[in-house]
Amino acid sequence: MNYKMTIAYDGSRFNGWQAQKENDNTIQSLLEKAISDMLGEKAEINGSGRTDAGVHAKGQVANFKTKANIDKELFLRDINEKLPSSVAVKSVEEAEERFHARLNAKGKTYEYTIWKAAYNNVFSKRFAFECRGLDTVKMREAAALLIGTHDFLGFSSLKKSKKSTVRTITAIEIKEDNETIKISYTGNGFLYNMVRIMTGTLIETGEGKRDKHSIADVLDKKDRSLAGFTAPAQGLCLMDVFY
């Protein structure tokens, strides 16, 4: 049987999603251990993609195969009891035998949260990056230039890549209230650090430190040094994976 799970985590104290070795303090290892213990067989899970150390998720997706036939309600109750409170399995469902959480992913939505209020962020300090005085009109103008199909190599931490670095961003939404600015990015895939570097670049645009035309320059010249800083991991959250 092949099972698909939706997973949430507070990434603050983890070394990211991707398992590296035993006792590596990654979310994947934690889940594999919990599931292996429950099923009494070694479980390997495929995540939709890795998230960096410190990055959060509300809608990470992963699948695993097992000989066992799982009672879904019982499985959810047991695994959430086994997991620390910083990780939750939100749902589990049967998937087709060929389903693979990474290979079949058609797109993803990430959200970056900026705390802009003049006062302390009392209730969600671990889930936002503090930055004040941003001009969201300028940020929206710059964001519009990122939408579409481009080679995003300049917006990534990849030195170079044998694989294609062309990706399509279908939407960037910037929502603002009295306390936060939330930037959500939807696209068919994102390169290493791409969301955080796009966010750093939009922040610098909002600060008036760079012009929106610099966006086209990064895309054209594919030069990381022309883009903005890498916004801190703590503001980033994987919201949804589409299949």
Added chain:
Amino acid sequence: MNYKMTIAYDGSRFNGWQAQKENDNTIQSLLEKAISDMLGEKAEINGSGRTDAGVHAKGQVANFKTKANIDKELFLRDINEKLPSSVAVKSVEEAEERFHARLNAKGKTYEYTIWKAAYNNVFSKRFAFECRGLDTVKMREAAALLIGTHDFLGFSSLKKSKKSTVRTITAIEIKEDNETIKISYTGNGFLYNMVRIMTGTLIETGEGKRDKHSIADVLDKKDRSLAGFTAPAQGLCLMDVFY
């Protein structure tokens, strides 16, 4: 000059709002120390009311008098820098000389958050009480019986009281989504532990452990032992104070 502040705090690690002695780890003492340091004169602040140990606030109101003329923007920046990240002064404004945050309060709204999802509460564990399987239809029916002007002595932890224990609740709203049930209470005032005991009673109604008619019984007989348990402080938040 008389100044009115709006204050937010994560009450998890405090001994409540009300100052008791020095180094008492209360929010009032922390604010008085910060303001006294900033103004170079001993400041005393009046809160709209005390909140218990572990109770949170998004809209606590307090006032203080000073000979100094405060630059509001500078004051906000400085005091938020001085305060730990679990406390924020959200706004400061001049008030009439006679304004008193407690004596002039006309009403308050409290919100109680219940985590009901089958999986772990990853992002707001400190701000909710976990409770599953509640019937919100039954809870709403019971809540309706609390609305109005009643003697709420039976819904308080007061042994007896020389002062009136009659209060008016103008609204109780119960909102539900996939993860939480939020109960908001608006009234002209609340007795000691009253919101937490009403919440415990509504939870027991939602669990089917008691009938909504027991509400009338508590009000009639003014007997604390007939009401429900005192719901934990961590789910409670002071949202707003009306003047």
